[in-house]
Amino acid sequence: MDRMGCINMIVKLSKRLQTIAELVLPGSKTADIGSDHALLPVYLVQLNKIPLAIAGEINEGPYDAAVRGVAEADLSKQITVRRGDGLSVLIPGEVDAVTIAGMGGALISHILESGKEKLAGVRQLVLQPNVGETFVRQWLRANDWYLQSETILEEDGKIYEVLNSVRAPDAHQRNAELYCVESEAGLQIHEEMKLTFGPYLLFQENSVFEQKWNGELAKLQMIAKQMKESDSEQSKRKLQQFEEEMKQITEVLAWRQKARRSSK
Numbered sequence: 001m002d003r004m005g006c007i008n009m010i011v012k013l014s015k016r017l018q019t020i021a022e023l024v025l026p027g028s029k030t031a032d033i034g035s036d037h038a039l040l041p042v043y044l045v046q047l048n049k050i051p052l053a054i055a056g057e058i059n060e061g062p063y064d065a066a067v068r069g070v071a072e073a074d075l076s077k078q079i080t081v082r083r084g085d086g087l088s089v090l091i092p093g094e095v096d097a098v099t100i101a102g103m104g105g106a107l108i109s110h111i112l113e114s115g116k117e118k119l120a121g122v123r124q125l126v127l128q129p130n131v132g133e134t135f136v137r138q139w140l141r142a143n144d145w146y147l148q149s150e151t152i153l154e155e156d157g158k159i160y161e162v163l164n165s166v167r168a169p170d171a172h173q174r175n176a177e178l179y180c181v182e183s184e185a186g187l188q189i190h191e192e193m194k195l196t197f198g199p200y201l202l203f204q205e206n207s208v209f210e211q212k213w214n215g216e217l218a219k220l221q222m223i224a225k226q227m228k229e230s231d232s233e234q235s236k237r238k239l240q241q242f243e244e245e246m247k248q249i250t251e252v253l254a255w256r257q258k259a260r261r262s263s264k
């Protein structure tokens, strides 16, 4: 009940935020960094899935929106909104889980790298990069966070990946196994490919994966076509790199199609 005696409505999340919410381990004190309207922490606390949350925001407008969102939900006792850059808003040991969603993968990795010491005591990271997922996988692997699951989803014409990782005493070994070289139906899947396409997503049957990588392929083909018209050395080098990327995407898509056919 809010102060007016009305029952507060549970906020409605997008499919993307809902996917993240479902992954947060029940009972986790949770920090949502780059929280904007604080929808995710409000939802998690309203559901009683988590006891308390911290919503971090660097920018004034989204910070004000978060403060308003928390006040409107009458959750100011359970959710603290803090203004600051990345993990700097946290005191080491005060949260169990951190969510960072809706930013580029390079920025997410930068936030994690520059605030590493604030991750003491954190058991789970749920990360949703809008682009540049490879940077996030690389950071997790390099810092011994075990990538436990990956989800790919489409919403309103956009495709998102959600990376769920946990601390584990044997994370280094488990990641080594996750990213090991595998030979499957004639394709050698090496570490770089797993970092790009996702070590789980590569093997999951989900047409959103095809949608994403066919789209990437079309984009690269368009840029490559323009580059072919240029004589500069830089363009030639870039073109070579793009051609390798296109070859890899084509190989992966063909391999998945073959795997699908043979499983029918």
Ligand code: SAM
Residues within 6 Å of the ligand: 017, 033, 034, 035, 036, 037, 056, 057, 058, 059, 062, 084, 085, 086, 087, 100, 101, 102, 103, 107, 111
């Ligand atoms: N997390 C919400 C979601 O997924 O719907 C909001 C995403 S919004 C596109 C990204 C938010 O991250 C913005 O509100 C921006 O102000 C905030 N942000 C960007 N860089 C940040 C940083 N270094 N530390 C904290 N917040 C940041």
